[in-house]
Amino acid sequence: MNPFAPARDFLDLTLQGLSPAHAQWQTPALQAHWLGHGLLELTPHAANLQQEHILLSTGVHGNETAPIEILNSIVGDLLSGALPLACRILVVLGNIPAMQSGKRFVDYDMNRLFDGAHAKQPEAQEARRAVELEQAASAFFAVTPATTPRRHYDLHTAIRGSVFERFAIYPFIHDRAHNREQLAWLLGADVDTVLLHSKPAATYSYYTSERCGADAFTLELGKARPFGQNDLSRFAGIDRALRELLAGQCAVAANPDISAVRLFKAKYDIVKHSGDFVLHLADDVENFTALPHGMTIAEDVEVRYVADGGEERILFPNPKVGIGLRAGIVIEPATLD
Ligand SMILES: O=C(O)CCC(=O)N[C@@H](CCC(=O)O)C(=O)O
Numbered sequence: 001m002n003p004f005a006p007a008r009d010f011l012d013l014t015l016q017g018l019s020p021a022h023a024q025w026q027t028p029a030l031q032a033h034w035l036g037h038g039l040l041e042l043t044p045h046a047a048n049l050q051q052e053h054i055l056l057s058t059g060v061h062g063n064e065t066a067p068i069e070i071l072n073s074i075v076g077d078l079l080s081g082a083l084p085l086a087c088r089i090l091v092v093l094g095n096i097p098a099m100q101s102g103k104r105f106v107d108y109d110m111n112r113l114f115d116g117a118h119a120k121q122p123e124a125q126e127a128r129r130a131v132e133l134e135q136a137a138s139a140f141f142a143v144t145p146a147t148t149p150r151r152h153y154d155l156h157t158a159i160r161g162s163v164f165e166r167f168a169i170y171p172f173i174h175d176r177a178h179n180r181e182q183l184a185w186l187l188g189a190d191v192d193t194v195l196l197h198s199k200p201a202a203t204y205s206y207y208t209s210e211r212c213g214a215d216a217f218t219l220e221l222g223k224a225r226p227f228g229q230n231d232l233s234r235f236a237g238i239d240r241a242l243r244e245l246l247a248g249q250c251a252v253a254a255n256p257d258i259s260a261v262r263l264f265k266a267k268y269d270i271v272k273h274s275g276d277f278v279l280h281l282a283d284d285v286e287n288f289t290a291l292p293h294g295m296t297i298a299e300d301v302e303v304r305y306v307a308d309g310g311e312e313r314i315l316f317p318n319p320k321v322g323i324g325l326r327a328g329i330v331i332e333p334a335t336l337d
């Protein structure tokens with residue numbers, strides 16, 4: 001039984017709250033398993049199976065709709081047979097109530113609740129969902145052989161415009177080496193700017209990187225807009241790269257040339273400690289804007305954040321976050337180890 005049809009696709013049915021538990025069906029190309037609300041696993045029939053297990057998530061923030069539309073279209077094409085599948089994949093639509101109400105989150109920012117942080121916000125509906133998404137990722141990768149590459153791309157769009165329109169966030173990987181083939185793949189997806197995180201985080205990509213051994217990235221693919229208001233032509237690079245990857249048509253050379261990647265590393269987080277927090281950046285200041293030496297970036301009761309050295313830039317400035325949360329990241333240029 002294929003519960004999908006052109007007018008009732010994965011996203012439509014999920015937004016309507018229609019997720020038949022444990023629905024499984026076959027197409028000529030693949031085995032589909034609807035694991036739960038917004039969770040769909042697709043496995044190509046053995047003859048086509050290649051050595052990649054890939055988690056594709058989107059909608060961890062409900063108002064970041066362009067990648068949700070793109071991933072839904074890819075799923076539709078995989079199920080109809082228009083796009084061949086060569087990898088085992090898990091597709092995750094993250095925060096469904098937030099998608100339904102067009103908001104970043106309902107109770108609490110879900111991308112601050114992974115890797116155990118959900119236990120600190122037991123009342124938030126996003127905490128329960130973060131547990132489900134952790135379990136879905138862990139179960140998906142639990143059957144991945146140790147030598148099989150594991151990838152996770154968590155697809156987002158940003159609140160502000162950006163000097164560099166598309167960028168990737170590489171979670172902190174402790175003593176592992178950064179994966180140059182992955183950076184080359186990102187270049188092929190028109191994602192030419194990468195931020196290297198410098199410490200653990202409670203994000204979905206940190207969780208799958210650290211707990212599931214995946215090459216995991218948060219991808220920021222443009223500016224967040226409501227459903228139906230996206231110019232999807234601006235997302236053509238990631239759409240094409242994902243389709244080629246899933247179809248087994250992407251060949252990345254060993255030791256590729258990644259000199260075109262613009263690299264930054266996180267220097268420190270600006271934290272909103274109290275209701276007195278003031279951000280000294282206008283609403284139209286874009287991500288990656290340079291911070292002149294000596295400028296006061298933000299102030300709170302007992303702390304002043306002052307730019308140092310002239311090479312620093314600002315990422316994700318947001319004075320509206322909850323108290324105790326990150327209200328921006330100060331970043332600086334980096335090179336690979
Ligand atoms: O535009 C913004 O201010 C936030 C965009 C966004 O959702 N970014 C992610 C980045 C996650 C990471 O640091 O890996 C987030 O804030 O959760």
Ligand SMILES: [Zn+2]
Pocket residue numbers: 060061064156157158
């Ligand atoms: Zn986001």
